[in-house]
Amino acid sequence: GENVEQHPSTLSVQEGDSAVIKCTYSDSASNYFPWYKQELGKGPQLIIDIRSNVGEKKDQRIAVTLNKTAKHFSLHITETQPEDSAVYFCAASIAGSYIPTFGRGTSLIVHP
Amino acid sequence: NAGVTQTPKFRVLKTGQSMTLLCAQDMNHEYMYWYRQDPGMGLRLIHYSVGEGTTAKGEVPDGYNVSRLKKQNFLLGLESAAPSQTSVYFCASSAPGLGYEQYFGPGTRLTVT
Numbered sequence: 001g002e003n004v005e006q007h008p009s010t011l012s013v014q015e016g017d018s019a020v021i022k023c024t025y026s027d028s029a030s031n032y033f034p035w036y037k038q039e040l041g042k043g044p045q046l047i048i049d050i051r052s053n054v055g056e057k058k059d060q061r062i063a064v065t066l067n068k069t070a071k072h073f074s075l076h077i078t079e080t081q082p083e084d085s086a087v088y089f090c091a092a093s094i095a096g097s098y099i100p101t102f103g104r105g106t107s108l109i110v111h112p
Numbered sequence: 113n114a115g116v117t118q119t120p121k122f123r124v125l126k127t128g129q130s131m132t133l134l135c136a137q138d139m140n141h142e143y144m145y146w147y148r149q150d151p152g153m154g155l156r157l158i159h160y161s162v163g164e165g166t167t168a169k170g171e172v173p174d175g176y177n178v179s180r181l182k183k184q185n186f187l188l189g190l191e192s193a194a195p196s197q198t199s200v201y202f203c204a205s206s207a208p209g210l211g212y213e214q215y216f217g218p219g220t221r222l223t224v225t
Binding site: 006009032034036041042043044045046049089093097098099100102103104105 | 116143145152153154155157160162170202204206208212213214216217218219
C-alpha cells in the first residue's frame, strides 16, 4: 500500500519568514495530494491540494509543488504569521480510492 | 450547514466500560470515516463506510465496532474500553469525485482510566 513520509515533525520560524514542509510517497499511481491544517482543538481542514497533472499551485501565501518523478510534494508558506501556527498534514490518494494515506504531521510554530 | 458534528466532545471512561461516539453530517456524503489521533502518530483510520448499511475495517480496527444505519450518521462503539484507547477521535466524510476531499468534525477527546 501507499506510504507517506512527512518532514520535519516540528518547524519553528520567525514571523515573516518562509516555511517549507516536505512529503514523499511510495505509490506512483497516487494522483491526488491534499494538505490539511489543524488548529488547536479543531479538526483538520483542507487548505490546498494538487493533482498529478499539475506541477505547482498557489493560493495567496501558500503554494504546493509536486515532483512526480521523485515522488515528493511540498507545502510552501510565505510571509508567515502567528495564525499560521498549527499542525499540517499531507496526504496522498490513488485514482479511484476514497481512502487517503496521511503523513504524520508537522507542528509549525510562528514566533511573533 | 453544520457540516460534520461529533457527540460528545469529551468523555472519561473507566477500563471495561462501553460507550458510543456519534458522528453526523448534513452534506449528503456517501463516505464516512473514523480516525484516531495520537501524538506523533498522525491520523490512523479505524473504520470507514462507503454507504448506508456498509462498513469496513481500516488500519487499527481492533477494539472498535461501527454502524451506519442512516446515510448521515456513523457510530463508533467501544465495547470494553482500555487505556490504550485514550485518544482524540475524528469523524470525517467525503463525496465521490476526483479527489475525495475529506471534511472533518471537531473531535472527541476520550480518556480511559
